[in-house]
Amino acid sequence: MKYEVVIGLEIHLELKTRSKLFCGCSTIFGKEPNTNCCPVCLGLPGSLPVFNRRAIELAVTAAVALNSSVQLKSRFDRKNYFYPDLPKAYQVSQYDQPLARGGYLRVELDGSSRNVKLERIHLEEEAGKLVHSGESIMGSDYSLVDYNRAGIPLLEIVTSPDITSGREARVLLEELRSVLLYSGASDCRMEEGSLRCDANISLRPPGSEMLGTKTEVKNMNSFRAVELALNYEAGRQEEILAAGGAIAQETCHWDEEKKETIPLRSKEGSSDYRYFPEPDLLPLVLEEAFIKEISAALPELPAARRERFKKQYNLHSSEAILFTVNRSLGDFFEAAAGKYSDYNNLAKWVQGDLLYYLRESGKTAEEIDPQKIVELLIMLDQGQINRPVAKDLLNEMVLKGTSPQKMVRDKGLERISGDEKLLPIIEKVIDENSDAVENYRQGKDKAIAFLVGRVMALTRGRADPGEVNKMIKEIISRR
């Protein structure tokens, strides 16, 4: 591409509180329409908002986790616009005195990492939900409104125009989601709308300091959609510029079906939201100690955890990433690693067979006792059981929580090996299959597989096929 892509993201996420930002209505998802509403969140005259302490704590937690500078004093403003999902005809938001300024997020892409700068983080209230009538959105002549979501605390994170591709935007969002999940600020459930993202994108000649005319891309409903939409929009802008055209500053909608961005023709001029200080709310003043306390209570964040997993357990980068993205799996690994020191072997079993069985059964690692996989691997290492039996035991362990040691005892699954137990069975198979033995002697390698199969059948899979193979060859050569 002859141009440099410049992207800035605006991310909205719902904070994990029990009650709304300014009133005691529940924030629970999926309730009957309009049942979590009161005079405050419906914007009825005479009602007054009161801040939810937890929302402030979570917003500060997110800001601190994102290295953003929390302001001791911030202010709330009214953003005025008419839209039926907004009962008051204004949204309580923050304009020129946001909760936090600056910050960055470390993003790893193609083996290198860099800090993507953040502009600001502020708190605002969520709007209601519009349900469109009829099959097609465009064809409907009325809309239905549910105000259950109205007034839920919403955090807006604005990045600097510091992102250089759709892919980087996606990786940034994935990392952001991870950080916010770890910090406990938000559930980040995109499917429930608790994390949403809009983007500003423009092109400029490489090395230029000036920003080109931007478009705003909306309606991207997954991280994958963000990547696709921004790459598409960069291509669309490039075509226009390459043909000597100019980019119109407009809003585009990502069409998930057609996989393209569609410009919405809008009236000239930018929005006039007529922000002014919200007279119903006093300034938000935070104590230095309050911010310090939250900083100190912050759990280990994803970047630190990945590094620690690599160092402490000598894991590959891909394993450290998996054990961070899948937090419960990583916690499981770590609990088991406390009692089992072959970390690489443990990591292999956890990310391989265990993860497979977990997915098959729809369970999470939290439901499994780490002690049990340690038992299992020790029995395998000591040769008490063979690999196929170990896998079956693991599956049973995931499905029913059975102790592998107990299963081995109860069902007699110990490995059958050595001269005492395995030899008589092998001799029996050789005696009873003289044809196969003859074939083997004449150089037919397949015959040995048949004999091994017979032994495995007689031991009900409890012998080690390698050992059986070796012993059969020895006995035949001795006879």
Add this chain to the structure above:
Amino acid sequence: MAVDFKKEVEYVARLARLTLNPEEKERMAGQLSDILDTARRIQELDTESVEPTSHVIDLPALLREDLTTPSLTLNRVLQNAPQRQKDFFRVPSIAGRIPEEVEG
């Protein structure tokens, strides 16, 4: 000041979804002009060392605990709905339109 504020009045009226007749526009343009004159006079004061006031009460906001309280019943919620359809507020379609284009 001989500036005509009719355009400003029309713009603000559109933002506020107000329909004004020519007479009202004329009157409000005059009023707006007077208001701005007053503001201009206030601007002549030296406020260099005065912090802008957004609130007259010099107190920080109070915080409440994150506890849920009962919401209104559905019938009370929908009592003032311009139109009701099942458990929803029914409003003119806004599909495909951006906020500035929505007529109140």
